[in-house]
Structures are given as C-alpha cells and as structure tokens.
Amino acid sequence: MATAIGVMTHAEEDTGLWSWLTTVDHKRIGAVYTVAGFIFFMIGGLEAVAVRTQLAVPNGTVLDADRYNQFFTMHALTMIFLAIMPMGAGFFNYFIPLQIGARDVAFPRLNALSLWIFLGGGLLLNSSFFLGGAPNGGWFGYAPLSSIEYAKTSGMTFYVVGLLTLGLSTLIASLNFAVTIINMRAPGMSMMRLPVFIWMVLVVAFLLILSLPVLTVGLLQLYFDRVWGTSFFSPATGGDPILWQHIFWIFGHPEVYVLILPSMGIVSEVLPVMSKKPLFGYSAIVFAGAAIGVLGFGVWAHHMFTTGLGPVPQVVFSASTMAIGIPTGIKIFNWLGTMYGGNIRFVTATYFSVAFIALFTIGGISGVMHASPPIDGHHQDSYFVVAHLHYVLFGGAIMGIFAGLFYWFPKMSGRMLDETLGKIGFWIMFVGMNLTFFPMHFLGLAGMPRRIYTYDADLGWDTWNMVATIGSYTIATSVLIFVINVIKTMRKDKDAGDDPWGGATLEWATSSPPPAHDFDVIPEVRDRDPLWYDRDHGIARAAVPEHNHIHMPPPSYFPLIVALGALLIAVGSMTHLSVLGLGAVIAIYGVWGWALEPTD
C-alpha cells in the first residue's frame, strides 16, 4: 500500500498554545482562518453600521467627513481582504485535503506561514486607526486620493503596506492550494471527478496567482510615489492617474471572482446533498467556472468606462463584460436543475443556498446593466453600484459562506448547529439584507453618489436612506444570533456523527472532527460522488490495517519566525530602515532554519 512507514506523531493531539502556534495541521490552520475571518467580519460589520448610522438622516453628525472616509474604506478592505477571503481560505484549508482524499496540503509549513502573515497583515492594517488615521481613499485607492498631497496621514501608506503583506500571504496560500489540488489527489480522483468546490478553489487560486502580482506592482509604485517622491500617478510631472486604475482593476476584477467563486462552490456542494441527487450538469458548471476565470482577466476596464477610454475599448470591454454573464447564467441553471425534481431537505444550509441563487442573480443582472457604457455613465459612482456589489458580495459571497458554515460545522466541530436558531437568523438576515441594499438601487437612480458622508434634506433621498439603515441593524441582529448559535452549540456534546447529511464527498468518510491524519486509509475514488457510489454498489470502506502507522509532518516554529520577519519588514518600510533590516535578518534566519529542518 501507499501508506507510509514510520511513527505516528502525537504532538498534534496537544492543545496547548504552543501546539497551535507551531501547528502545520491544515484543519487547525483552517479553523484559525475561519474564526479570525469571522471576527474581522464582525469588525467590518460594525464599521458598516457606523457608516449607515451617519447616513440615516440628512446632515447626520455621527461621523465627520474624515472619519467617515476612514470607516467606509476600512469597511471594504476588512470585508474583502480580512473577512471573505480568509473565511474562504479557512474552508479551503480544511476541506481541500479532506475532499480530495489527502492527509494534508502539499506544503504544510507554507500553509502555517500564510496564516501568520495574514494575521499580522490584518492587525497591521487595523492598527492604523490608532496610529494617525486609517486608510481613507477607498479600497480602490484611486490617485490622486492616495497621493501624499491629498492623503496626508499615514493611512494610505498603511493601505499599501497592509495589502502587500496580505497579498504575500494570499500568494503563498494560493500556490499551496494549486499544487495540492493538482498533485495530491487520492487514487481515482481524476480532475473531472473533483468536487465542484475544489474546482472553484483551483480557479480562485489561479486568479490570485496571476492577478496579485499586478496589484503588487501597483502598490509598490504607489509606495514609491508616497514615500520616495516618484510620480507614477501624478500628472503634474508626467505621471498618469489612469494607469493606477488600469493596474488596480486588472487585479480588481479577478478579485471579485475570487470572492464569489468559493461560495458558488459551496452552494454546488450543499444543493446536491440536500436535494439527494447529483449535481445537474457537472461539466457545464466546471467549464463555466473556468470560463469565468479566463474571461475575468479581460473585462477590467468596465470599471473605467467614464474615464474616456475611447469608442473601441469601450465596445470591447462592454462586450467581454456581457459575455461573462453567460457562464454565470449557466451556473444558475445548474443549481436550479439540481433542485428540480429533487427530494429537498429544507435545512438552514439549504435556505442560505437558495437565497444565494436568488440574490446573486439580482446582483448579476444589475452587473450586466452597467456593462453598457451609456448606462454605466449614469450608474458609475452612484448608489446603484453599491447595490450591485452588495447583492453579489452579501447576497452572493456571504450567503454562500453561511451555507458553508451550517453545512460543514458538524464536520469541523462534531456538533450540529441549532436549526431553529439558524432558520430564525436566516430570515432576519434575508430581510435585513434586502432592506439595506434594495433601496440603494432607487437611491442610485435618484442620483445619490457613493462615498459621500452626508446629504441635504431636500434631495428626495431621506426615506430610502432610513430604510437602509434599519436594514443594517437587522443584519447585525442576525449575525449576533449566529454567534449565539455557535456558542450554544459548542457547549453541548458531540452529536453529529461522521455523516449527518448523507454527503457524497470524501470529507464525510471520516470522523467528525477528523483525526490529525484525516483518513485511516486513503480512500479509493470510483465516481464523482464517491460515497453515494460506494453506498449504491455496496462497497464497504476499506478496513484499517492492524499496524496503521501514519507519518504526519512534525510541528514547526519556523513559519512563525519567517512571518515575524516579514511583518517587521512591513513595519520597517513605514518607519525605519533598521526595523526593516532586522526583519530581513530574522526572515532569512527563519528560511534557513526551515530549509534545514528535518521533515521526516
């Protein structure tokens, strides 16, 4: 058998702090990612509630203009880079090896490294609130709002350095996931048998691997502009602010698919299981995901229609943007077809998945609306765009993540979340979400611009703004209910069993929570829905051999050291060269120790 010979490492059964700091277990890393992402989700949510409170009535006085700018910028940065992506990364970490039938990711220590760098970057970005002011130029950081003349506080420097740090973490994680999926699959797990979730992760990994370097270059250029006095983006001395927009959106559009594809993957896992029938149109959904990935690189200038691209580029980017709606639409039919005629179990995960389809479709449709340049001329920079992006991000990405939380919580903790509380929370969130974001369509069409900190009373925007603010408090309530649900659930005994949903994929073929080595015997895959196939064909799970010594990689503290070095380099680039130098020395020491550390 392929099972390795060696001794079982027991260190993973430790639960002390040190064991968590040195862990290389993908499940622990995934859990930390998920929890940290959720905490950031709540912080970002509080920022959003503050913003909505300010806008509830005309001439609001809750936040002044400067603080408002910091809050809406940090809200977006937190939600995108510190909440949705990390919660996605949490699921990736936890479930890639489990779903493809591996014992861990390809590079366990790199996995720990990306976690620590992410945590450091997140803290760095948020510390800006207490160190002279948070970023205040929007998550897209348009020049010249990001230049030293107009953004005098260190906020936008935090933006640059924070995003570079987070980008490093994401790049490392994406490389790791891509290699794992390509190279660590269980016997029989061909590409066209991969769970759709895994396919989506693969697309996301490649989107990030190929788009992050472009953002990195843009951020470095911005750094040089702000700190070293170059003029990449300031026109007075020959620079070009439009260049930043291109660079940012060449990254930025693939990034929005990075945010949505994991949730599409989750929904594609939940719906078949809850409908008790295989996914409808597997190859179509995989192909559509890949097509979205490729096309996603060719649409970026739809964020720039109003910059005067000229007629030919406008037509090209308008057409490509409309084209990307096609694979997106295909997926919607796949999900509907999966449920059609199914024996559907309406559990909370199903609710969130169905809500995902409905709300995402609304957001997709408004997206195709502003794919048309003349229409976009009206939408651009108005609340209509805010409505669009929240229907895809909240209605899409976040609803999908909640579906995943309800679906996989039993696997991760061994306990079922409370269904009643879950459904109550779902309805409150669903109503709150539509209360908050649907009126923004009207506000946008009535001419309300985004990113304004207040407005006058006689513009006809009062009612819908108040409704939206009430909606935001409704959403906050639903999140609170979820937190209560988790706390309540963690207090009870483990009640989930290995496979509470009758799942089709390999993660349900091991205990909940899984042992450190994931599978006692690496499963053999005979079908796209391996567990259902084995069930229907009466194939029993392989017996565990008597001397089952499984070798797992030992814990390591070098990832922590390298991450510390990277963080000091980041801090040093904002403060003093000596800090940077110290960081470099620590990082090099860490890498050296890492390379020589025995992994046997």
Added chain:
Amino acid sequence: MSHDAHAESHEEHPPTTIREYVMIGFVLFVVTVVELWVSYNEQILGSTMIPVLFVLSAFKFAVVVAMFMHLRFEHSLLWKLFSFGLILGTAMIIALTALFWHDRTDAVGGPEYHTGSTQAEASAPGGAAPAPAKH
C-alpha cells in the same frame, strides 16, 4: 553520504549533453551579437527593425526555456501552467500599451479618432493632462 550516489537513479534528467549545452550558450551569444548589430543599424532595417528585435529576443527566450529549463522534456502540465502566465502577461502588455497609445493620439488630436464630442472634451482647457514631451 552513501545514498548520494543513488540519488539520480529515480530522477529523470534531460538528454542534453554538456557539449550541447555549450553549443546552445554559444548560439545565444551569437544571437545577442546580431541583436546589437541590428540595434546599431536602424537605417538599414528601417521599420522592420523592432519586429526583428522582438523575434530575435523571443527566440532566445524560447531556447532558454525549452533547453536550459528543459521544459521541452517535461510533463506537458508544466508547459501549460507556465505558458498561461506568459501569454496572459504578454497580452496585458499589449493591451495596456494599446490603450495608452490610443489615449495619446486622442489627447493630441491625432487623425485616428474623430468622434466629435470626445475630441472637444479632450482638448478643452484644463481637461487634458499636460501634453507629453516628445523628443
């Protein structure tokens, strides 16, 4: 260590010999010399010079990747992974330069685009960035 000697037994390596590697290095050197000659003799090649230079450097690029990085002898997966990034990167360079080239002709009122209103906006006082210095 004793197992050092066995190390290569399970490692496939490219069939290229030392002699061939040196030959390839020599070819790369010669192509570089040709490139320099081309670069110094613009008057001879005229407008074909830039394409010629691109072809020559693409040739060198391909040779190094195929032979020195032995991509030629590798699993086709590696080839696909790399070329995806390479093609995307090249496409991005082409697209961005084209977008900005258009931008320039538009701003200076070049003959390529005569779409009344854009023209008027672009040349409106204060509307356009300072015209780039040409030399």
Added chain:
Amino acid sequence: MAAAAHETQPATQHATTTGIDNRKVMMWIFLASECLFFGALISTYLIFKGDSLVGPYPKEILNIPVTSTSTFVLLMSSLTMVLAVYGAQHGRLGMMKVMLLATILLGLGFLGFQAYEFTEFVHEGLGLTTNQFGTSFFVLTGFHGTHVAVGVLYLLSLLVASNRRTGLGRDRALHIDIAGLYWHFVDVVWIVIFTIIYLIPN
C-alpha cells in the same frame, strides 16, 4: 530502490498524482505569476516611454556597450547554471559546486555592472524622481536586480548546504534543478528588458 526501501518517506513526498514533485510544480506556477509581475512593470515602462518632461532622455544616457557586456555575463551565468544542474543530476558533485560558484560570481558581476550603471546615471543627473524615464527605468531594472540578488542568495545557500556532511540529501538534483529554473527565468526576463529598454531606439 533497495537502498532506499527502509528509509522513512516524508508525508509530502508520496508519489504525486502527476508524478512531478510538488516543489517543481510550485516553482513553475510561481514563475507564471512572475510573468505578470514583470509584465506590469514592463507595461509601465512602455506607457511612460516619451513622457519625460525634462532630460536626461534615454538616448543621451544609456550606455549600450556596458550593458551588452553585463547582458553577456548574465547569459553565461545561465550556461554555468545549467552545467551545475547537469553535475547534480549525474552525480558529479565537484562540477556541480564549481559551476554553482561560477554562477554566483557571474550573478554578482551582473549586479556590479548594475551598480555601476546606476551610479553613473545619478552622476549624469538621472535620479529616481528626475523624470518618467528615470522612475520607470530604475524601478523596472531595480526589481530585476533584486531578483538576481535573491537568486545569488538562493544559490549561495545551496552551495553552503552542499558542503555540509550530509550534502543536499536525497533530493540534491531536484534542489539544484529548481533553483536553476528560477535563475534561468530571471535571465529570460532580462532578455526581454534588454530588448525593450536598450535595443529598441528611444
């Protein structure tokens, strides 16, 4: 095979799905990512071409003979690198070490030329912030130089490690091979940069 049978296999080195080592797959994907990194820098350089409001302009300042020499140095380092890989793969450790050292020295030579070029430019009045040419030139070639420097450190650490009692271990050829991939890539990027900045008339 018999010799290795009783050795413990690390968890990450089980037979992989594609048969290619994980680390090699990762290096190739990373290089694909680097294509976009340099692609963005090169795009910026091209976009700013001719946008300098004041001199010195590229034509006045680029020293083609000097840079051609450094280009040649980097090209030859690729040759020595590939020979180091050859040595590692065929168990000729002496050749491997000598060629690694040669590659490191040639890489340092290239960096020396670059340092010389940069200081010359500054003397002639072209700094990072002088004009758009200066900005995009220094940033593009500077990041390339940083990659060479990282490569030198990378090879140096392999050279040092190969002189330990245990050498580079079972995966010796793979380690050198992967380092070589990185090194050659940095070289081919220079081929492109050299053409775009130095050879095409400004």
